[in-house]
Amino acid sequence: MAAAGSADGSAGSAGAEAEAERRVRAWAEAQRARGRLVVLVTSGGTQVPLEARAVRFLENFSSGRRGAASAERLVSAGYSVCFLHRARSAFPWARMLPPPGPALLEALRVHPGPSVTLDPAALPGLVPALLEYRRAKEKGVLLSLEFTGLTEYLALLRAAARALAPLGSSAMFYLAAAVSDFYIPASEMPEHKIQSSEGPLQITMKMVPKMLSPLVKEWAPEAFVISFKLETNPSILIEKSRQALEKYHHQVVIANILDSRRTSVIVVTKDSETQLSLSDEEIAKGVEIEEKIVSHLQSRHTTFINRQN
Template structure:
């Protein structure tokens, strides 16, 4: 995958690595753990001078909601997100269009004010974002294409590796499984006049393996598994844990992903669900996910420290 090669990072990736390393050092000085949250989908071009792309449905809502909860839990969050996908706290705003325009009012001056009835969550969202910004708890990195994502993920992982087990990787981005190598792409726009289109795509190299084994081997790593067939979900999650040797798979079914997930580890399966009452109260499943992962991360750190110290020595007289 030459265009997305992580072995020869470009200037943007090198700059990102430096930014993340300096930011993470500031988090350590404040006594914070760090979470790298990936969010949103990737774009896969079909032409070198791309007009057409392949996308997936990911809006980035889970990653953005989880980033908010992690900051609230005391983490510094590096938010690696798809451009124009959901962003922490900005989720309180309507998407661009009539709903957003209708929520704004022009007053003499002129000045613009938001209608509080139209934006009931805006004030707490603004306060949350401002606290995160003022305390330096949120660092944003943006990608669009698959190649950008892979390069930035490696750069951030390399920057965070020295911080060991205090780092959590929360890999919620919906990364494409397939791509067209640059060497096999047409240079110009594919012409419809040439008839029906047949495309052969290659498998995207799995980044979870080098992340766990090479880039940040001491970190606490969470991946996600989304399926439409619940009957294969557990088996595929356990296969991922066995293959990549990371700590947690968050397994979810497409139709119920907003209200129920299964946290799968080597030794356990924990179901987290929202009750009807919790849904009515506006509670999000990410609140329960982050709370559970926070305690698992603490146990992971304690275990790593214990193993480094080794068994206590006893002396005999």
């Protein structure tokens, strides 16, 4: 298995990885001392450069919304959350803010002084979100780790997994990040910007090493691990999910179809398939599917801990 930092041809910063592991380990030990369960949530997509001095990148559509929404629900459910997220992707509770642009500007009010306030009527969910965020920060139950590229993600995942391993079955891994399956090795990457004058672009990419295998077998072998499987073809979804369970020997796959991912998922385990869906009434009330996912997984995690102990 390739080292975590080698997926794009660089060794990465061993010092930064060691510091991340130290930071997560200290935080996790504090959470365990308080009797809290800990979950690592990965969120957002990874960025894969096409040039060494990169101008162009390959990315996917992931905004990190699922990871951020799930992190909020997990904190509410009593977990302490280590949030490993893509820079500038959705962040727990901050996702209630509109993105930079007209909607945000319209919500701001300028007063004499000058001073600036936010119109609560323009963002009705913001005040409750701010209160929840402040409570999470004051209690120390949210730890944020940020990545941009594929190399950073893989290194931080390994560091966090090793740091959480001593927690055993009480640690949960909620792997919602949309990690690239392909990359260009540094040895095959042009140093400078690819010139369009050279004609049509042809790219040959290598497979990114699958980190789920060493995570389950080596880094945190006693943890409760959930991966996600997104497909556009419903006819292969369950088969692909079961193949992942058989290959990596983790506990759960959350299977979802692109077009319905925000309203319906299937929780796939070795022994079962459980559909979780939002009704029209729940959708109208603003209920999010992540609320049902977290509630279901919390029950499964409790059962897993009891069996392990």
